[in-house]
Amino acid sequence: xKIVSLDPRVNRSSINETEESVVLKKLDQFxxxxxxxxxxxxxxxxxxxxxxxxxxKIAVLFAKEQYARRGKCVNIWVVKTSDIATTEYEDxxxxxxxxxxxxxxxxxxxxxxxIKEYKERTSK
Amino acid sequence: xxxxxxxxxxxxxxxxxMADDLLIIGHRNSEWTGMGPILEEDIAFSSMAQxxxxxSLAIYNILHEMGEQEPDTVAFTRNASxxxxxxxxxxxxxEYDFSLVRHFLYDYAxxxxxxMLSNSIFEPLAMVCKKFRGELKYHTMHANIWIKDLxxxxxxxxxxxxxxxxxxxPMALSLFEPSEFDKELSExxxxxxxxxxxxxxEKEVGTVILEAGLEIPQVSDPEEYYGGRSGKHTEHLQPLxxxxxxxxxxxxxxDW
Amino acid sequence: xxxxAYIDPxxxxxxxxxxxxxxxxxxxxxxxxxxxxxxxKDWMPAMYRKQLVRMxxxxxxxxxIGSLPEGTWITRAPGFRRKLALMAKVQDEVGHAQLLYNAAxxxxxxREDMINDLISGKSKYSNVFNYPAKTWADSAVIAWxxxxxxxxxxxxxxxxxxxxxxxxxxxxxxxESFHLKYGHDNVVFLATGTSKxxxxxxxxxxxxWPPIMHFFGPSDKDSVHSETLMRWKVKMASNDxxxxxxxxxxxxxxxxxxxxxxxxxLKKNEETGKWDYTEPDWEEFKxxxxxxxxxxxxxxxxxxxxxxxxxxxxxxxxxxxxxxxxPLS
Numbered sequence: 001x002k003i004v005s006l007d008p009r010v011n012r013s014s015i016n017e018t019e020e021s022v023v024l025k026k027l028d029q030f031x032x033x034x035x036x037x038x039x040x041x042x043x044x045x046x047x048x049x050x051x052x053x054x055x056x057k058i059a060v061l062f063a064k065e066q067y068a069r070r071g072k073c074v075n076i077w078v079v080k081t082s083d084i085a086t087t088e089y090e091d092x093x094x095x096x097x098x099x100x101x102x103x104x105x106x107x108x109x110x111x112x113x114x115i116k117e118y119k120e121r122t123s124k
Numbered sequence: 125x126x127x128x129x130x131x132x133x134x135x136x137x138x139x140x141x142m143a144d145d146l147l148i149i150g151h152r153n154s155e156w157t158g159m160g161p162i163l164e165e166d167i168a169f170s171s172m173a174q175x176x177x178x179x180s181l182a183i184y185n186i187l188h189e190m191g192e193q194e195p196d197t198v199a200f201t202r203n204a205s206x207x208x209x210x211x212x213x214x215x216x217x218x219e220y221d222f223s224l225v226r227h228f229l230y231d232y233a234x235x236x237x238x239x240m241l242s243n244s245i246f247e248p249l250a251m252v253c254k255k256f257r258g259e260l261k262y263h264t265m266h267a268n269i270w271i272k273d274l275x276x277x278x279x280x281x282x283x284x285x286x287x288x289x290x291x292x293x294p295m296a297l298s299l300f301e302p303s304e305f306d307k308e309l310s311e312x313x314x315x316x317x318x319x320x321x322x323x324x325x326e327k328e329v330g331t332v333i334l335e336a337g338l339e340i341p342q343v344s345d346p347e348e349y350y351g352g353r354s355g356k357h358t359e360h361l362q363p364l365x366x367x368x369x370x371x372x373x374x375x376x377x378x379d380w
Numbered sequence: 381x382x383x384x385a386y387i388d389p390x391x392x393x394x395x396x397x398x399x400x401x402x403x404x405x406x407x408x409x410x411x412x413x414x415x416x417x418x419x420x421k422d423w424m425p426a427m428y429r430k431q432l433v434r435m436x437x438x439x440x441x442x443x444x445i446g447s448l449p450e451g452t453w454i455t456r457a458p459g460f461r462r463k464l465a466l467m468a469k470v471q472d473e474v475g476h477a478q479l480l481y482n483a484a485x486x487x488x489x490x491r492e493d494m495i496n497d498l499i500s501g502k503s504k505y506s507n508v509f510n511y512p513a514k515t516w517a518d519s520a521v522i523a524w525x526x527x528x529x530x531x532x533x534x535x536x537x538x539x540x541x542x543x544x545x546x547x548x549x550x551x552x553x554x555x556e557s558f559h560l561k562y563g564h565d566n567v568v569f570l571a572t573g574t575s576k577x578x579x580x581x582x583x584x585x586x587x588x589w590p591p592i593m594h595f596f597g598p599s600d601k602d603s604v605h606s607e608t609l610m611r612w613k614v615k616m617a618s619n620d621x622x623x624x625x626x627x628x629x630x631x632x633x634x635x636x637x638x639x640x641x642x643x644x645x646l647k648k649n650e651e652t653g654k655w656d657y658t659e660p661d662w663e664e665f666k667x668x669x670x671x672x673x674x675x676x677x678x679x680x681x682x683x684x685x686x687x688x689x690x691x692x693x694x695x696x697x698x699x700x701x702x703x704x705x706x707p708l709s
Contacts, residue, residue, distance in 0.1 A: 003681050007448070008367055009155050009454075019684070024496055028492050030162075031704050032706075034708055052491065053164060054273070055273070055699075057273075061265070062167070064262065065168040089422050090422075154463075155455060157470050158448060158451045158454075158470055159682070159685075160474075160686070160690065161689065162690060162693070163478040170474070171471065173467060174464055177463060177467070181460050181464075200459060278696045281693070284692065369458075371457065
């Protein structure tokens, strides 16, 4: 039985109500690409999400409309998800910075006192 | 230079055919929203349809400034014989192959026309054409990639695209139906004319078609689909307009 | 746009955490209690994953199916302003589906599997989309009030614990606020317009009120799972609380336009501060959810056809050598 719809588009498509359902196979929706967008020149590209696409050119086409159809954007990168290496959250302790790593921080270099003391000592 | 009455008449004719083309193809392509072949493409195709309607509105606005009626009135109250769109754009959406190929053929024509008109001495039109340059660039980029990828996809997709091309290409020639104003508009540096548009278009779409490994269709009668510019349309346009204006016509004087 | 995921109370297990490693579970729950988000590769209880997949997937289905009732009017929107706005709105719903399917994929279910479950009728989506949009005014009422309901639900869920879902919802909520404004504008134009327009919008409102009252789902305060799901920040507010919030925000706005709602008992109880209303027909709700609504068959058939018609396009571009991995976040 044909679907009779309030939507004229549906009526034009002449759709059968009880047809056998199609089954999408693996990769039917393709692989994914991660999308990075830059809102203006001079700032970093930021990860904004992902798209399913057959190749990187199409991924760019898709990313532009899905992630930059509103608001500002001047540039987009796409990277195939499977090409990205990441750290694991369970290893996030590798990012812990210990308190004794003071030699990396500017505030651990305080020489004014030493200069002052030197000046006092040598001016006598 | 001063625009003569004849120039104004020619300009209006030009603007009407451009705006009507844009409105009708935008309307047709919007039918795919929510029905596209994959979610991401659904979104992209819908954006381009919106762009087309937006472009048509900008041109109806120029016409309004030239003394024609409000864009809503112009778009939602005329019947088919007062529309100047080409017979290409009023065709039903068909399957995705036809819609894609029509988008390819139409958007190249549009981009070429807009590019030429960016240098028109008719300032309001030149400004509008410059403004939409970015949108058109995306549209042709989208068309290029899809046509090539599907032509190089598999046997089925190649055949489908070639068949759609064979069907749509002769229709697309009606976009360049010569007008009685072409010569004067060209001399006045308002618009370089349909023949010139067509020459550039044939070269550009021809390049893409050949690069994609497809064949440029042979057209026996280039004028087969002419007539749209003077209100002669296929049986598809009036039902489209009836549908498009169904709600508006409940009360054309109401604010919707 | 979306209502709450419907969890059948009869299918309740005795516990959601049977067999889970107590140490890991404690760590997981402590992270959530601290207000930290859970990310895709984190350890999570099996039931947390399962509930989230179901919820996000249903939400995604609701977006893609939800594009159909309003899509009914996409070729007939009156005037440029409405035509462009409706196109953009329906497009946004498709965009939301894309974002939400991605979020659900990070939990391990592929988009193919989700679409298959949708078109075979195995998965559910929000019940309201099984009702028809009979006139242009229905599309206005949907855009205003269904999206308003969706915002109440989605704002609550955006404070949930699963990172990818929260991020998707943040973007979605921003776009829904355009939908809400558009819908309100549209309803106001009809309600303040000609008598014909006013009649159209009143009729649409009367038609849509029962599905709107169904939108947040039946009372779930006695549900055995609610406590755990709320502790895990999967469920952020009870269905009744969200319904109250919605009524409180929108009934006054509806009445303000001089429109009426088909429930004589609907009023704010000054003592409790809550809204009294006639209990919606939950038998009808269940009947529609299980396929008995006026548009269930059409919605699925249209979606199935869209997938079918697009198959040759996707097949042509598919490369068997590609590998699918779940999106990162």
